[in-house]
Amino acid sequence: GVLVTDVIKKDGKVCGVKTSEGDELLADVVIACDGVNSLIARKAGLMDDWRADEVALGVKEILALPREKIQDRFGLEGDEGTTIEMFGSVSAGMLGYAFLYTNKESISLGVGCKVSHFQRTKIPPYRLLDQLKAHPILRPLIKDAKSLEYSGHIIPEGGYNSMPPLYADGLLICGDAAQMVNPSHREGSNLAMTAGKLAAETAIEAKKKGDFSSKTLSLYQKSLRASYVIPDLYDHKDLEAEVESRPELLRDMPDLVCRSAFEYFSVDGRPKRDVQSAILKRLFRSRAIRKLIKSEFTLGNALNFVKTAVKGAIKYKSLGKEG
Structure with a gap:
C-alpha cells in the first residue's frame, strides 16, 4: 500500500488524493476510511484534532500459549473461543474497561480508558495492563505465556455528538474517521462495514446520475439514518457524559x-x-x-x-x- 498525504481539489470539490510516492490518484468520489486520525477528512477541511475526551487509548498484549493449554484453562473444545470483559478496579476509577479473548495459540489481553482520564490521573496505560496480568483471577490463566506483541490504539468515543460532516462534494467518510463507534456496546467494526457498504451504494447511484456533488452524496447520510448506524449512535449519545458526571x-x-x-x-x-x-x-x-x-x-x-x-x-x- 501507499500513504495518502493530501487530497486533490478542483473548484472546491475533492477529486482524488496525493500519495507519499508523489503520485496523484484521481477519482469521481473519495471514500475516507483511514481511521480515527483521518488525514483525508482533515485535509478536506471537515474535521480538526479530536479533544482528549472524544477518544480513548487502548493497550493490548498478545500472549503465546499452546492451544492445548488454552482449551484446558478456558474449558474449550474444537474451534470454541472465550471473550471476557472486565469492569471495576481494572480501570482505576477511570471510564474504561479491560478485555481478554482467546485465539488459537495465543491470548489477547488489554485495557482502555478515556485519554482525558489518563491525563487527569497521570496513570500510565501500561500500569493498568501490568495490574490486570497480576490479578488473581487472570494470573493462572496466562501462566507461562510468552509476550508476542504489544500495541496501542486510539479509539474514537465521541460518538454522535462528535461526528464530523459525513459527506462533501466528491467525498464520503466512514468508520473511525467519522466517530462510528458505540463504546457502550463495544461496537465499531460492524458500524464501519455497514457504512462502507452504504457509501459504495451511494457512489454507484452518483455514478449513474453523473453527479458527485454533496447534494447527491447526501443520500449516504440518509441511508445511515435509515439503517441502525446513526439511530444506535444517537440513542447513546449522552451516556458517557452521564457516567462521567x-x-x-x-x-x-x-x-x-x-x-x-x-x-x-x-x-x-x-x-x-x-x-x-x-x-x-x-x-x-x-x-x-x-x-x-x-x-x-x-x-x-x-x-x-x-x-x-x-x-x-x-x-x-x-x-x-x-x-
Whole structure:
C-alpha cells in the first residue's frame, strides 16, 4: 500500500488524493476510511484534532500459549473461543474497561480508558495492563505465556455528538474517521462495514446520475439514518457524559456490585430473604446509591442499574477489588 498525504481539489470539490510516492490518484468520489486520525477528512477541511475526551487509548498484549493449554484453562473444545470483559478496579476509577479473548495459540489481553482520564490521573496505560496480568483471577490463566506483541490504539468515543460532516462534494467518510463507534456496546467494526457498504451504494447511484456533488452524496447520510448506524449512535449519545458526571459509578459501584453478588451466592446458612435484606440495607447506606437517588436518577432507575450491574458482574466475570 501507499500513504495518502493530501487530497486533490478542483473548484472546491475533492477529486482524488496525493500519495507519499508523489503520485496523484484521481477519482469521481473519495471514500475516507483511514481511521480515527483521518488525514483525508482533515485535509478536506471537515474535521480538526479530536479533544482528549472524544477518544480513548487502548493497550493490548498478545500472549503465546499452546492451544492445548488454552482449551484446558478456558474449558474449550474444537474451534470454541472465550471473550471476557472486565469492569471495576481494572480501570482505576477511570471510564474504561479491560478485555481478554482467546485465539488459537495465543491470548489477547488489554485495557482502555478515556485519554482525558489518563491525563487527569497521570496513570500510565501500561500500569493498568501490568495490574490486570497480576490479578488473581487472570494470573493462572496466562501462566507461562510468552509476550508476542504489544500495541496501542486510539479509539474514537465521541460518538454522535462528535461526528464530523459525513459527506462533501466528491467525498464520503466512514468508520473511525467519522466517530462510528458505540463504546457502550463495544461496537465499531460492524458500524464501519455497514457504512462502507452504504457509501459504495451511494457512489454507484452518483455514478449513474453523473453527479458527485454533496447534494447527491447526501443520500449516504440518509441511508445511515435509515439503517441502525446513526439511530444506535444517537440513542447513546449522552451516556458517557452521564457516567462521567457521576464518578461514584466508576469508583464505588463496581466493588459494591461485586461484594453484593459474592454475598448473594455464598452458602452461609442464612435464608436468602435475610441475605437480600442485608444487601439492600448496605446498598442504601452506600454513598454511591444515595447520590444516584438524590440526582435525577429515580429510585427505579437506581435499582435497575444495580440489578443490571449484578447480572453483568456474573455474566462477564467483572473484577472488583474482591476479585
